[in-house]
Amino acid sequence: xxxxxxxxxxxxxxLGTRGLVKVYRPGGVPVEAIRGVDLEVGVGEFVAIMGPxxxxxxxxxxxxxxxxxxxxxxxxxxxxxxxxLSASAWAVLRRKHVGFMFQFFNLLSTxxxxxxxxxxxxxxxxxxxxxxxxxxxxxxxLGITAKANMAPSRLSGGEQQxxxxxxxLANEPSLLLADEPTGNLDSSSARDVxxxxxxxxxxxxxxxxxxxxxxxxxxxxxxxSLFDGMIADDAKVVPAPRKKAPVRDVFELRG
Amino acid sequence: xxxxxxxxxAKEPAHGYELKLALEQTFGQAYSSPNIxxxxxxxxxxxxxxxxxxxxxxxxxxxxxxxxxxxPAGREExxxxxxxxxxxPRVRDEFFMKxxxxxxxxxxxxxxLINAQRRHYFGIMRxxxxxxxxxxxxxxxxxxxxxxxxxxxxxxxDWLERCQxxxx
Numbered sequence: 001x002x003x004x005x006x007x008x009x010x011x012x013x014x015l016g017t018r019g020l021v022k023v024y025r026p027g028g029v030p031v032e033a034i035r036g037v038d039l040e041v042g043v044g045e046f047v048a049i050m051g052p053x054x055x056x057x058x059x060x061x062x063x064x065x066x067x068x069x070x071x072x073x074x075x076x077x078x079x080x081x082x083x084x085l086s087a088s089a090w091a092v093l094r095r096k097h098v099g100f101m102f103q104f105f106n107l108l109s110t111x112x113x114x115x116x117x118x119x120x121x122x123x124x125x126x127x128x129x130x131x132x133x134x135x136x137x138x139x140x141x142l143g144i145t146a147k148a149n150m151a152p153s154r155l156s157g158g159e160q161q162x163x164x165x166x167x168x169l170a171n172e173p174s175l176l177l178a179d180e181p182t183g184n185l186d187s188s189s190a191r192d193v194x195x196x197x198x199x200x201x202x203x204x205x206x207x208x209x210x211x212x213x214x215x216x217x218x219x220x221x222x223x224x225s226l227f228d229g230m231i232a233d234d235a236k237v238v239p240a241p242r243k244k245a246p247v248r249d250v251f252e253l254r255g
Numbered sequence: 256x257x258x259x260x261x262x263x264x265a266k267e268p269a270h271g272y273e274l275k276l277a278l279e280q281t282f283g284q285a286y287s288s289p290n291i292x293x294x295x296x297x298x299x300x301x302x303x304x305x306x307x308x309x310x311x312x313x314x315x316x317x318x319x320x321x322x323x324x325x326x327p328a329g330r331e332e333x334x335x336x337x338x339x340x341x342x343x344p345r346v347r348d349e350f351f352m353k354x355x356x357x358x359x360x361x362x363x364x365x366x367x368l369i370n371a372q373r374r375h376y377f378g379i380m381r382x383x384x385x386x387x388x389x390x391x392x393x394x395x396x397x398x399x400x401x402x403x404x405x406x407x408x409x410x411x412x413d414w415l416e417r418c419q420x421x422x423x
Contacts, residue, residue, distance in 0.1 A: 052416050214409040217377040218384030225373065227419060233370040239385070240378030 008076040014175050014206050015041040015064065020073035020083075022056070022063050022229075033059040035229035036073070041175070041208055046201040048217055049210045051226035057210040058179055060226065064208070065098055065177045066090030078174055095124045099168030103180040105160040107152040113163050114139070114148040120170040131170075138166035142196055158189025165196060169205070176200070178209040182216075194219060256289055256297050257306075258336040261329050264307060268324035271295050283397025285386055285404070298323055306332055354418060366423045369415055376412055383408070 009016035022034035033056045041047050049057050062068045064075060066085065075083040078097060085093065094100070107116050114135055121131035139145045142162045144155075152160050161181060168176055178197070182190035190213065198219045201207055209216060217223050217237060225233040263269065263277050271294045278288045289297075301307045306329035311319040325333070350372050357363040383405050390398050 052420050214376075214380055214412045215384060215405060217412075218380035218382075218405075223377055225370065227423070232366060232419070233373065235370075235374050235377075237377045237381050238374070239381045240375060242382065 008079050008081070009038070009074075010040050010042075011079055013040040013042055013076070014045075014078060015039075015208065016074075016076040017064070018074040018076075020060075020063065020075065021071045022059055022068070023071040033229055034063065034070075037229075037231055039224060039231065039234065041206060044201075044204050044206055045222060046198075046207045046220045047209070047222045047224060048220040049208065049224045049226055050212070050214075050217070051232070055226040056229040057226050061177055061179050061208070061210045065100055066094060067100075095120060096171060097174045099171070099173035099176040101161070101164050101168050101176070101178040101181045103183040105152070105157075105164045105184075107160060107163055107167070109151065109153055111152075112149050113144065113152060113155070116152065116163055117166045117170055120167060124171050134170055135166070138169060142166050156189065157185050158192055161185060161189070161193050162196065165193065165200075169200065174206060176205055176207045178207065178211075180211055181209065182211065182213050191215075256293065257301060258333060260294070260297060260301065261306060261325060261333045261336070264323055264325045265330065265333055268322050270320045270322050271298055274298075281394060281396050282400055283390070283393045285397055285401045301329070305329075351418070354422070366419070369419050369423065373412065373415055376408055376415070380405070380408055 009018055017037055017039050020034055020037040021032065024031045024033055035056075037060060049060065051057050059068070063070050066082065066087075070083045073083065074081060077093065082090070082093065107113075108119070111119070114132075117135040117138060118128075118131040121134055122128065126134070135148075136145070139148055142165060144159055144162050144166070147155055147159060147163070152163060155163065161184075164181075168178075176197075181197070182193055185193060194213075194215060197207060197209070201219070207220075209220070220237060222234065222236050224231055259278065260274055263274050269277070271291060275288060275291055275294055278286075282288065298307065298309070302309060302323070305326055307323045308326055309321045309323045312322050313319050350368075353363070354365060354368050357368065358365050383401055387398075387401050387405070390401065
């Protein structure tokens, strides 16, 4: 294992880990949620993390975004070793370089949609004019301009998640971390949010997403399958060889 | 395909090529429609069984076309097909047979089998998502067909995950 000041796993990767371990101690008994994870996310990649409940998916994402400290191992973000950073240093780093989306949106209920989206830019030092311009672009791009002056609670789940996406993209982060962003949405809202994420990815956004939604595997470049806190598989998604029509692959094998 | 053609003919008499077009327009590119030869063979058998009858219709400057229509017996068979529930989900899955039997004989590792099968399912999902992205102008039937395939695939992936939890 390298000491601090060693080389990142791959200098070209936006995110990399080596020997990452996360141990919880509920009631003093250690529980290893993450048990030695080595992964890399390249510039512009869309990577999905999938796996059963309790496999450590969300814990991994939270540790990678600095929401919880790692117990052991290295985390490299944009070529910088970050696993030892304080909570406040993480907050500064996230503001500039990491966007977050959550299953339950986590919008600020006392602020309007527009203010929710402008806040990250203002915190990062943008002028109010710059922040407003960026907000207007994002809301237009995501089709929610008409909701700008409403309270988030008046929006549907799908609309709230679009606001959360706009907020996450406000500072043009190097990395978008998304924790089950469609987990609380009906199927057509989920499809809309996935389309928008896919569009952001096509435009160059690097995305790391924890999800149960297998549709994501059809949009991502790579899927990491987590099992018992370890990586069971890490593979590029390659289109299946087309026989006749793809639907037949699924329907005709039945019965 | 017999009943599908009977159902189309219950709406109005048609010739073979019209039936092929109707299937394609309704179900879209996701469903590989039968070729024209299969349709003619099926129509011929339906006629032998007394479920349809046909007559040649003369066309200006083109060969006659054979137009098919439903007989009362055909209508009865169709009515029976409509009310009959179709089989439920599979109880035997070829991959599951491999997963259980191959490791018992030392032929494979379960985790590797599951990973390889999962990669294949992900690849099919990619194909389906690409297809879905180009379906804004498709019929509801064509879109629902792809959505059904996506949902089945999601269930297959969930099941793989359960197999992994219990067997690996």
